[in-house]
Amino acid sequence: MYIIGENIHIISEKVKIALAERDAKFFQDLAVRQVEAGAQALDLNLGPRKKDGEEVFPWMVEIVEAVVDVPLSFDSTNLAGIEAGLKKVTKAQPIINSTSAEPERLEKVPLVAKQYNSRLVALTMGKSGIPVGADERVTIAIEQLIPRALEIDFPVSDLIIDPLVLTVSGCQEYCPELIEAVRTLQVAWDPPPPISVGLSNVSNAVPRENRPLINRVYGAMLMGAGLQMMIADPMDDDLKNVIRIIEQRDASTPVGRLYLTLHDRIAAMEELTPDDVDMSDPEQAAIWKTVQILLNRVIYADSYLQQ
Amino acid sequence: MPVEIPKDTWTGAVREVTIGATAAEGGTRATTVTIGGATTMPFMHFEGSIPHRPVIAVEIVNHRPDDWSHLLLDAWGDAANDPAAWAKAAEQAGADLIQLSLNQTGADGNPITPESAVTATKAVLEASGLPLLVFAPGQAELDNELLVPIAEATKGERIVLGIAEDKNYRTIVAAALANDHLVSARTAMDVNLAKQLNILIGDMGLPLDRVIMDPTTGALGYGIEYGYSVMERLRLAALQGDAMTQLPMLVTAGYETWKTKEAKVGEGVPQEWGDWTARAINWEVVTAVALLESGADIVVLRHPESIARVRAAIDELMAVPAAG
Known part of the structure; x- marks a missing residue:
């Protein structure tokens, strides 16, 4: 699993303060810790930075590249700011996060990616928003995003399709469809484009204590559908342990076996059944309940684990 | 040519909830009303059983309301x-x-007091043998001040106390628990929040056969389709076996209708809109019937004529067609 570290994110209060104070040490520390924890790239989500993007992005590149060598992902809608940052990159091939299929974005952003030899995350979202159905999202990728790359001679291997994870709290019907979108994208084009998702979006607006469980169960399900790249928290040890269990096929613990079964069932286009789960083990029962909400079989509620 | 009607098989059922208690059951009601129990979507008689008809609650106010349409006040x-x-x-x-x-204000224009609220509730219980729902004004602190003494003064009557909301349910649920009443749990057109509130109320120990849920809705032309979708989704989940959605539903069709321009305004509207009174009643009836078809077990109405017409619609919807 290729993890793009998500922790330099403007939603975080600490990041917000450190950015306001141009606290280089804070960002260098966060960058190093993510890479040491296994991040293979770092997402830099600094918000739109309408006023100072062209100053902030190059500054961030400079201080982060001083301590790590991994690719940097510019997560912003401010194209001028991104461009200023790209000019400053001296190490690994960077990533622009993101374009969508909205005509104006799709016109401009891929050209910038091509000019600076950057990879490009492309969201399966058109001007009428994010479609619920897997097929509609795949259609946006193969009828709009990939053709645009071909049109400007941008390598499809550098076009990272993001079929968009939405939260189980309020957009529950999207959750199973996203799994199928990840699955289908891999056979929709030859050779298949890289696919990445923002995993923790699945638990936006979920009470903090339940977020990691939902993230790692969904992670296991998405790996079953073939996902190999995600923006996620590289310092979430429980998530990384589930990824390790699946990658190494470690069946040495009951919970590990359940994650493997879940992964394999999704891979086979089947569903987990109650017989797969030891309901007397609270951890397994919680995984079962989480699978049920993520497949939209049971309506989500903040206290779904207490039901 | 014989046509085979496709049928869904459901594993779950809506809970049966009984409102009101007769003397034998510890109350003073002449009758009780039981709702819920359905094992199929609304009025799909060929597919499952619908043991109890949806019912009509009529909204009255503790004193002559100054914010109600004079069409309603004239009718009453x-x-x-x-x-x-x-x-x-x-x-x-x-x-x-x-x-x-x-x-929230009494007849004299001063803020309502717990004593006057209790007096009004008792007067209603004495005047009519029907089971009762008592809904407070919808302000957390005031609601608690009113509903606790009402619950205590009417212990055993199995009144439905409202409105329990996510920000204010504990006191109301505790009052219902201690005094053998029920609660109405209201959430704002959101399946996740509706289910969450049911879980929280259940966690307090109130048996779920003493809870009805009010998913809120809009009137015809004012968001009824959102309300419809939420109710449909909750009911489908209930039939699929999700225990925390298996509660009967109440909707305030009258309240929603009488907020609409079509019901409220008689002058300065296009002539094609026709007779004001007829239009307003039609609006309430059509709103209520649409909500019955989306799964409402209780519709709360305001106009006396709407009552008879919605009742006639329920009669028709509940008539089981002869086989063949």
Whole structure:
């Protein structure tokens, strides 16, 4: 699993303060810790930075590249700011996060990616928003995003399709469809484009204590559908342990076996059944309940684990 | 040519909830009303059983409301001056249940007191033998101040206390628990929040056969399709076996209707809109019937004529067609 570290994110209060104070040490520390924890790239989500993007992005590149060598992902809608940052990159091939299929974005952003030899995350979202159905999202990728790359001679291997994870709290019907979108994208084009998702979006607006469980169960399900790249928290040890269990096929613990079964069932286009789960083990029962909400079989509620 | 009607098989059922208690059951009601129990979507008689008809609650207020359309006040006449008389009139007009709404000001224009709220509630209980719902004004602190003494003064009557909301349910649920009442749990057109509130209420130890849920809705032309979708989704989940969605639903069709321009405004509207009174009643009836078809077990109405017409619609919807 290729993890793009998500922790330099403007939603975080600490990041917000450190950015306001141009606290280089804070960002260098966060960058190093993510890479040491296994991040293979770092997402830099600094918000739109309408006023100072062209100053902030190059500054961030400079201080982060001083301590790590991994690719940097510019997560912003401010194209001028991104461009200023790209000019400053001296190490690994960077990533622009993101374009969508909205005509104006799709016109401009891929050209910038091509000019600076950057990879490009492309969201399966058109001007009428994010479609619920897997097929509609795949259609946006193969009828709009990939053709645009071909049109400007941008390598499809550098076009990272993001079929968009939405939260189980309020957009529950999207959750199973996203799994199928990840699955289908891999056979929709030859050779298949890289696919990445923002995993923790699945638990936006979920009470903090339940977020990691939902993230790692969904992670296991998405790996079953073939996902190999995600923006996620590289310092979430429980998530990384589930990824390790699946990658190494470690069946040495009951919970590990359940994650493997879940992964394999999704891979086979089947569903987990109650017989797969030891309901007397609270951890397994919680995984079962989480699978049920993520497949939209049971309506989500903040206290779904207490039901 | 014989046509085979496709049928869904459901594993779950809506909970049965009984409102009101007779003398034998510890209350003073002449009758009780049981709702819920369905094992299929609304009125799909060929597919499952619908043991109890949806019912009509009629909304009355603790004193003559100054914010109601005069079409309503004219229709109820002098009865609207006094909750006891109003309850009697509502019963005569065909109500299955009375819903007493407590206004935040009393008849004298001063803030309502717990004593006057208790007096009004008791007067209604004495005037009509129908089971009762009592809804406080919807302000957390005031609601608690009113509903606790009402619950205590009417212990055993199995009144539905409202409105329990996510920010204010503990006191109301505790009052229902201690005094053998029920609660109505209201959330704002959101399946996740509706289910969450049911879980929280259940966690307090109130048996779920003493809870009804009010998913809120809009009137015809004012978001009814959102309300419809939420109710449909909750009911499908209930039939699929999700215990925390298996509660009967109440919707305030009258309240929503009488906020609409079509019902409220008689002048300065296009002539094609036709007779004001007829239009307003049509609006309430169509809103209520659409909500019945999306799964409402209780519709709360305001106009006396709407009661008879919605009742006739329920009669038709509940008629089981002869086989073949």
